[in-house]
Amino acid sequence: MCRADADGRARRARSEAADLWRVQLVRRRAPRSRGFIGTGSGGRIVRSQSAAFAFEGAPSRDASRRFLEQALDGRAAQGAHLIVTVPAPVARPDALLRAFPREASILWDPPQSAACSGLGVATTLAPDAQSIGEFFDGTEHLAHESSPAPRVFGGASFAPGAARQPPWEGFGDGLMLLPTWTYQVNERASLSFAVCESESPDARRVLEVFDAIWDSLERPIGVIPPPVSVRRIDEADRHTWSRQVDEIRREIKKGSVDKIVAARHCVVELETGAGSLDVLKRLEGRFPGCTRFAIWRGDAAFLGATPELLISRSGLSVLSEALAGSTAHGDAARMMASSKEREEHKLVVQAILRALGPFCDSLRSAPEPRLRELPNLLHMQTPIEGRLREPTHVLALVEALHPTPAVGGVPTREAVQWIVEREALGRGWYSAPVGWTDAEGDGEFVVALRSGLLRDGKAWVYAGAGIMADSDPDAEYAETELKMQALLGALHGDGR
Incomplete structure (x- = not known):
């Protein structure tokens, strides 16, 4: 022709x-x-x-x-x-x-x-x-x-x-x-x-x-898949964690940093047939108020159900939030009155306001933190909203915000350097920005918490806790365990 x-x-x-x-x-x-x-x-x-x-x-x-x-x-x-x-x-x-x-590539479900x-x-x-x-x-x-x-x-x-080392092959620094x-x-x-x-x-x-x-x-998806067996095969013990927390507290007392968010991971072996779509279905049932997300790269899936919004931009309007301070159900009064929890939360609010301030004509946060209730734990939350001075791409706002003190620390550079050099396993995309954008520069990104990586019949599950001068290692370990249960429960599906 x-x-x-x-x-x-x-x-x-x-x-x-x-x-x-x-x-x-x-x-x-x-x-x-x-x-x-x-x-x-x-x-x-x-x-x-x-x-x-x-x-x-x-x-x-x-x-x-x-x-x-x-x-x-x-x-x-x-x-x-x-x-x-x-x-x-x-x-x-x-x-x-x-x-x-087998062709799944993304899921975004706020x-x-x-x-x-x-x-x-x-x-x-x-x-x-x-x-x-x-x-x-x-x-x-x-x-x-x-x-x-x-x-x-x-x-x-x-x-x-x-994310350049196993098990994060295929993800890289960003895409x-x-x-x-x-x-x-x-x-x-x-x-x-x-x-x-x-x-x-x-x-x-x-x-x-x-x-x-x-x-x-047009076909109904069906019921939540039945439980499967999982077995922990690798994780840092309490002694290793306590030593890490003590090291951070010494850095704080020396004046090198004010706060570092320490993270740990566990590796679980999955029963044959425990697929990523089943895990996501269980997360939907367990955490309806969170953003479910997944990104597949080859045979690996990074997925989770996060409660934390990093930034949302629609036209000139922007929304963010500080989510720092966590505890178990029944302990809300202690957390809201705790000077340690409030100071940790205040650092996050101030950092977000400083990061967004240069882009905005107006910017405000709620005067007092509120209680954010999830099925497995409670958070201290402060909503933040603003109006941009000019149309700024959501990716520029992500760059200005990440990492907030809720996942990195204060000061940011020193805290991130400590994390990169001292944590046992690279975080990959855990606690990093995940989301979407379009040709207009609008978009929404969350902080990838309550998340993990599934690959080759195993799952790497991550959780962190903010370490301050008066942090108790055992209490912080218990907090990370509570956070890990969000994804661990979805992996085996028995409601634990």
């Missing part, structure tokens, strides 16, 4: 798609962006393209399928990045993943906003605003006029180099990825297919996958 014939075929296909959905091409201009983790700041205008189509009534498999088919036909002679978004049935985000479990899940990886990007902006610059988005903007998902390691298939669901749902290769995919195969996904979205 000659070039003219191919171009004519592409134009006819796009015309048919436009007739089908009454497509009206629009362009959206994204705000000036700034840098992210490990990068300098820079400015650029980011543009994304989208197409809007009118849609009425409940999502129709035939209509969505036909629009996807027409879009793929129209792209055949183009070669540009393409994202096609169509209406889809409302379901739990896990339903997409269960259609093709308690009060849209949930997302992804299959496959269309492209992987550096975690900086410029790379993401350039990608969306070269991407055409064909979508329903009310469809959400495409998102990329990912995060970074706790510190440079923290953002666009799934091949993305399902977004809130009050409505949408399904997106992304093509980022120069050659167009086999349309017949794409439509077969589409049908399998649609079937899965």
Whole structure:
């Protein structure tokens, strides 16, 4: 086929798609962006393209399928990045993943906003605003006029180099990825297919996958999976932990630091069949008020259910929170009255306000911390909200905030240096930022707590505690054990 014939075929296909959905091409201009983790700041205008189509009534498999088919036909002679978004049935985000479990790439399930899940990886990007902006610059988005903007998902390691050694192979210092298939669901749902290769995919195969996904979205997920056996095979003992806490307290007394968040891990061996999707299903049942997240890299899954928001940006509005100070149920009065817990919490509030202050016209925190109740423990929490002075990319805000004293310490550089040099196992992505962003620079990132890495029939489970001058090693050890139970309970599923 000659070039003219191919171009004519592409134009006819796009015309048919436009007739089908009454497509009206629009362009959206994204705000000036700034840098992210490990990068300098820079400015650029980011543009994304989208197409809007009118849609009425409940999502129709035939209509969505036909629009996807027409879009793929129209792209055949183009070669540009393409994202096609169509209406889809409302379901739990896990339903997409269960259609093709081996292709799972991301899960994002916050308690009060849209949930997302992804299959496959269309492209992987550096975690900086410029790379993401350039990608969306070269991407055409064909979508329903009310469809959400495409998102990329990912995060970074706790510190440079923290995820370069086993068991964190494949994660590295940071990445953002666009799934091949993305399902977004809130009050409505949408399904997106992304093509980022120069050659167009086999349309017949794409439509077969589409049908399998649609079937899965219409099928109930089922009950929480039954318990499985797990066995701890490696962890630091109390004596090692106590020695570490004593060392931190000596550093504090010398004036080198004010606080260091010490973390420990345990390794458990999983029974055959204890898969990441089952663990995520149990976390959903156990921690409905937390953000479930998962990122798969090869045969490894980093997942958890975290209670802590790092930053959320929507337009000029930003939200954050300080979450520091933890105790068991029944001990709330002691924690809220404890000078140690309040001082530790105050350090986090002040650090967040200092980090966000240069970006904001207005910024305020709640006057007093409140009690945040989770199924397995209690936290001290202070909400923080502000309004940006100018449109600042969410990744720049992540860079300014991470690590807060809730996961690092005070001063930040000295605390992180101690953590990197002294902890027995690199943290990888534990206690690091994980989340999403889009072409507008909006997004949301959480602190990856109550989390662990599943790989090769084992799970590495992490937890930490803030060490101050008057910290008691036994009490801090008990706190980390309590935090570990969030994921350990989801691994074996017996409610412990």
